[in-house]
Amino acid sequence: MLCRTGLILGALLLVALAALGTTGAHGVFVSSDPAANSILSEPPRAVTITVSEAVDPASPTLRVSNASGVRFDEPPVVVTLDGRSISVGLAPNGPGIYTVTWSIVSAVDGHLSAGFFSYAVQNSDGSLPGPLPFAPATAAAPISPSEIALRFVGFLGLAVAFGSAVLTMFVWLPAGRDPDAREALGYGLGLQALLLWGRLGAFGFGVGMVGLLLLATGFETPGGLERVAGSPYLLSVILGLGIAVAIFLALSVALAHARSTHPEASRAPARGALILSFAAIFAISLGTHAAATAAVPLSGILANAAHLTGVAMWVGGLAGLVAVRGLLRDAKALPLARYAFAGFSRLAGYAILLVIASGTGLALLLVGGWEALGATGYGWVVLVKMALVVPMIALGGFNRYRLIPQTADAARTAPAVRALGRSVRVEMVLGTVVLVLAALLTAMVPAANLAAGPQVFSLQSIADGIRFDLWVDPYPTVPGNYTFQILLWNVTSGQPYDEGRNGTLTFTLLNSTVSPQTVDLLGPHGNHYFVTTPAMSQLGVWRIDVRLSRGADVDLYTRFHIALLGGA
Numbered sequence: 001m002l003c004r005t006g007l008i009l010g011a012l013l014l015v016a017l018a019a020l021g022t023t024g025a026h027g028v029f030v031s032s033d034p035a036a037n038s039i040l041s042e043p044p045r046a047v048t049i050t051v052s053e054a055v056d057p058a059s060p061t062l063r064v065s066n067a068s069g070v071r072f073d074e075p076p077v078v079v080t081l082d083g084r085s086i087s088v089g090l091a092p093n094g095p096g097i098y099t100v101t102w103s104i105v106s107a108v109d110g111h112l113s114a115g116f117f118s119y120a121v122q123n124s125d126g127s128l129p130g131p132l133p134f135a136p137a138t139a140a141a142p143i144s145p146s147e148i149a150l151r152f153v154g155f156l157g158l159a160v161a162f163g164s165a166v167l168t169m170f171v172w173l174p175a176g177r178d179p180d181a182r183e184a185l186g187y188g189l190g191l192q193a194l195l196l197w198g199r200l201g202a203f204g205f206g207v208g209m210v211g212l213l214l215l216a217t218g219f220e221t222p223g224g225l226e227r228v229a230g231s232p233y234l235l236s237v238i239l240g241l242g243i244a245v246a247i248f249l250a251l252s253v254a255l256a257h258a259r260s261t262h263p264e265a266s267r268a269p270a271r272g273a274l275i276l277s278f279a280a281i282f283a284i285s286l287g288t289h290a291a292a293t294a295a296v297p298l299s300g301i302l303a304n305a306a307h308l309t310g311v312a313m314w315v316g317g318l319a320g321l322v323a324v325r326g327l328l329r330d331a332k333a334l335p336l337a338r339y340a341f342a343g344f345s346r347l348a349g350y351a352i353l354l355v356i357a358s359g360t361g362l363a364l365l366l367v368g369g370w371e372a373l374g375a376t377g378y379g380w381v382v383l384v385k386m387a388l389v390v391p392m393i394a395l396g397g398f399n400r401y402r403l404i405p406q407t408a409d410a411a412r413t414a415p416a417v418r419a420l421g422r423s424v425r426v427e428m429v430l431g432t433v434v435l436v437l438a439a440l441l442t443a444m445v446p447a448a449n450l451a452a453g454p455q456v457f458s459l460q461s462i463a464d465g466i467r468f469d470l471w472v473d474p475y476p477t478v479p480g481n482y483t484f485q486i487l488l489w490n491v492t493s494g495q496p497y498d499e500g501r502n503g504t505l506t507f508t509l510l511n512s513t514v515s516p517q518t519v520d521l522l523g524p525h526g527n528h529y530f531v532t533t534p535a536m537s538q539l540g541v542w543r544i545d546v547r548l549s550r551g552a553d554v555d556l557y558t559r560f561h562i563a564l565l566g567g568a
């Protein structure tokens with residue numbers, strides 16, 4: 001009854017997530033060059049988009065067109081060496097308004113992300129090429145309900161297969177050495193039920209992997225092996241699928257032995273299934289957020305694998321006990337029941353420690369800070385997950401320190417075993433809900449990644465053979481105090497240009513009656529000037545005229561524009 005409740009709760013949660021998936025969206029866009037809504041003095045030669053996760057090399061699209069729809073991008077779109085940026089060269093272009101549309105599939109988790117933004121190239125006299133249709137850059141990647149469902153099926157299936165092998169090896173077969181436990185009718189049947197259940201789990205794990213593979217490739221694999229090699233996610237899913245088949249076969253052999261010969265004969269294939277389940281845990285840990293985000297190589301994969309091992313031991317063991325609980329209620333099976341519950345409880349203690357330690361490590365890595373816990377959807381899901389672990393641990397503690405000791409007292413064994421049966425079902429329901437939340441987490445963009453990549457705002461302009469680099473910090477979006485830095489370079493030699501003397505910036509808000517404001521630049525220090533000023537005091541497009549004296553020589557002059565749009 002409680003199992004059914006668990007399934008219904010899980011299904012309801014999936015439906016709720018499905019509803020969320022149709023409306024909710026998340027972005028992985030980090031930055032672009034040119035920056036979204038920037039106004040450039042010189043036409044760019046290429047456009048580059050940087051996202052928060054490595055890009056599947058077969059997937060990116062990047063188009064650049066002007067206001068009349070003429071395209072300027074010159075394929076191919078290339079993925080940079082670090083895998084997180086895509087870039088396309090541009091045909092010769094001039095003043096105008098340009099729109100960039102892009103899409104990528106993450107090599108880490110197979111998610112599609114897409115977006116668009118505009119930038120402008122100002123006229124050669126420094127005026128604007130027309131009205132600017134600027135809006136905040138968009139970036140979206142809808143959460144896929146089918147992906148969450150498939151990941152959940154995969155996690156549950158792997159946990160059930162792993163748990164069945166662990167219970168067989170470390171609880172059931174050792175219990176068989178005690179003649180009292182072994183004589184119970186349920187001993188042989190229980191072993192078969194466990195292995196059958198584990199085989200069903202391996203099947204579910206395989207179904208989850210097939211589904212994820214089809215979802216990621218859309219029934220095609222353009223790029224073939226090369227694409228798989230470039231995408232840890234595809235590699236992990238394909239390896240997972242192969243291992244699922246092997247676990248299924250190993251458990252089938254163990255089941256055949258359990259049915260026909262001495263139960264001990266199923267030990268070797270059950271051990272094989274356990275080793276294969278470990279391999280599966282490592283395989284799917286290759287294509288996770290933790291693997292992609294961790295700064296220290298392998299640490300993310302190891303943390304994820306430790307978490308999954310603890311989860312599979314805990315939830316998979318609970319599932320195994322739920323499968324055999326009917327047999328354990330029989331009066332003659334009470335010694336066996338004592339072994340089963342006490343043996344699992346010991347293992348669960350280690351599993352919980354592993355889950356909490358590794359879960360905390362993953363949360364530190366992927367949430368990124370306390371603030372993000374309450375401020376992002378990802379952080380909230382982690383919080384709910386942590387909250388659900390508390391009653392799971394409380395129930396486990398109650399079983400271990402209250403009910404299991406009662407099973408040693410002959411008069412109280414039967415009611416204690418019945419209570420243990422009920423308790424593990426409740427734990428299993430909670431575990432199922434936490435698995436759905438885990439599946440949701442793996443389909444979202446981690447909070448730490450959303451905050452990734454400090455946005456850098458820079459513009460360039462060339463006048464009189466001198467290149468002006470303008471850097472603005474922080475990234476300008478709203479009125480406020482900004483630091484402006486200017487660096488000068490000799491275009492032909494590429495060397496710093498340090499002949500400049502004092503200089504000024506004049507800020508003019510276009511289409512307004514606000515009086516222009518001129519501020520002195522500090523410097524030069526070699527080729528470097530800077531000033532911090534609140535001159536950009538309102539939303540709108542600001543023209544910034546730069547004037548630098550160079551002694552007796554003619555002054556240097558250039559012009560930039562910055563659009564303050566508010567918000568993003």
Ligand code: HEM
Pocket residue numbers: 155284285288289290304307308311315355356359360362363366382385386389431432434435438439441442443446
């Ligand atoms: C202290 C409690 C826990 C914390 C802080 C925690 C945190 C996390 C985090 C941050 C991730 C990474 C998700 C991603 O890839 O974006 C994760 C993954 C996961 N968690 Fe937990 N978790 C906890 C307990 C649990 C429990 C009790 C279960 C199961 C009942 C569970 C099951 C999973 C699963 C299946 C994954 C996916 C691993 C993968 O992608 O290979 N977690 N957890």
